[in-house]
Amino acid sequence: MSVRKMATFTSLQQFLVGAKQAFNQSAAANTPVHLVVGNESADLDSFASSILYAFLDTIIKAPSTPKGEPLHTSDGEVASFFSRVRVPTIPLLSIPRSEVGLRPEHAHLTSHLSFALSDMPTLSDLPEHIQPKGTSITLVDHNVLQPPLAPHFSPSVTSLIDHHVDENMYPNAAPRTIRPVGSCASLIANHFRTHYATHWNNLPESIHSEIARLALAPILIDTANMKAESKVTPIDIVQVTELLERAGEGFDRNMFYDGLQAAKGDISGLSIDGLLRKDYKQWKEKNGVVLGVSAITRSLSWVVKQAGGIDNFSAELEKYAKDRGLDISIVMTTDNSSGFRRDLLIWGANDKTKSFAQSFEDSANDKFKLEQWPNEEDELAESITIEGMKAWTQASLDLSRKQVAPVLREVASKF
Template sequence: MSKISKFLDLIKRQALNEVVLVCGNQSADLDSIASSISYAYLHYQKYRFTKGLVIPLLNIPEKDLALRKDAEFVLTQNGIKGSQLWFTDDLSKFDQFKLIMVDHNIPQGEVAKCNPTHVVGIIDHHQDEQKYLNSDPRVIEECGSCSSLVFNYWYDLIGDDVKECATLLASAIMIDTNNFTQRVKSHDEKALKIIKTLGLYNVSAFTTNFERIQESKLDLEGLSMNDILRKDYKQFVFNGNTVGVSSIVKPFSWLDKHFDIEKETSSFGEEHKLDLLVLMTAYTTNDQFNREISFHDVFKDLSERCIKGVKDKLNLNRISGNRFTQNNLSASRKQVVPYLEQTLTDTD
């Protein structure tokens, strides 16, 4: 049994007093999951329970973990079982809690609805919303993966003791940076340098592991369209407009062969009480990376306004209807969401 696994068992046995939740964002991708578990474990290594009971919580219902095959693969590699983790289903167990956010800096999803008493820490790589300025740590820096920031933060505090989380965090960094070849910033480079210093880096082993994780991430077999839309999903409210953004690892042409997209997006939008649903595909064909985006009105007519607001920034070419190829390949959801927010809050 790994040390992380033993830690997760240990906190399951504790009385729920002075709870501090370490929570990733509402998409609960591998980066958020690795960051939250590692932060909680490394915090325990440094402080034990002297600063409260620090619990990693995944910002999804337990049943949705199965949609994230890459995360399940990496968790299994690290000796972690889903039954050892905490999910939004568990929020009712906490009378109150403090919050540490990783991979986001504004509370999201079901966690946001619970009104945590205090936000006491942030480590993130998204746009700084300039909230919770007194939280400590408050690390919001541009980089490829939040896991790099978590790794570096704890290495600076506890040194080589970060080793136990190196594989878990490195897996997320590799996926976010395409095995250290894309979106790599200085913090990602620092994390890789530390991993090498610790004697944990092997090019062949890392590449093989990256390929296996990526294969798991791209595996949509057995998933319904509703599952695919939920698999990597975030929801926002901009100026009174509820907007959902779903990231998908297959092109629209693949989705069209398997599903009635308009019917499925309409049903999903109504279920989530959305005004607008945005789909973003990202996939590779013949070694060429591609992006697409589509806009689906649900309870309000917002798509044309949003298309007009983002088309130049994203360099869009219309495929048909409200479906486009996105030629600005560097703009992931992390960049697109602020563009949507600006468009929907602009009063001009």
């Protein structure tokens, strides 16, 4: 009697539950595992891109599986499927489980999908006994592995897909795709469409809309619903067009985008520490200088007011920087409440870097059009008196963290 073998999954929840089980089993047995890791901010693009890549990679690499018949809902069948995959591919969110709740846009997205946030592996789920030797890593939405994984797993990076500035690491990675598009999810959808087109067509209709909505979420958020002309590229346009065709009957793109945007902006209940952690990236330069950038979707005046004044905010920032071993702490804010604006605060946290803010202003003022903060539009009248700390309103509104970070890092590398 022949045993029917499963072709694919009927939901992303089915895949994620099976992948987490396979992850634990592989780690316990010290057998190879393939991790798909997003950047340390764990934003919507990293969240969706890691799941999208891991799912499609699993589908196309599963051996001896007829492609015409879907996987039915059975724990035994799911386990059997993964048992035949030589190296399971697992998405990993680069934050501890305790920080997932800081990103309400993730929860909003999963309300449109089959799985819960608890189904997504995080750093808290990383088994203590996992070995770098048996681990391969695909980076998505960044192209240099960051702590806490970097010290042990940097040699494990074998492939990457990203849309940030190329830092020229991992020259032998395959694929090694770095292109300046609106969203990394666009590149991943394009990669699998280009290289494995037939597998898209063999996916059951029940999962088409899930994949489409998962991929559309970060593309639409990162391109302001495809209205940010400076960010939208032909690849984004092609992918959004094709994904909308798969998103399912009754899918309303504008309502979907508005819901995600509202959830992303819902930060009123967060502490100052939570605001600093919610969307955070950190780098260590070759000279040993460590800088961290927190992005917050409110004006700097709003953040300072929430803290109870500039002195309280500075104390919170000092504690945050100390906890992370930062030499330079940076806060970038964006606000849409009365016209779009960007604010930027920089603090050189020690004697070595206390002149950093002034050095940045001297070298980047023309490009970023920095104007002193607070200005007449700010309700907050307090000025900054903390040594090494300066803040500005950034008149070059099209320059986001993706463009500002390389300049900050270049200045930091000279300290």
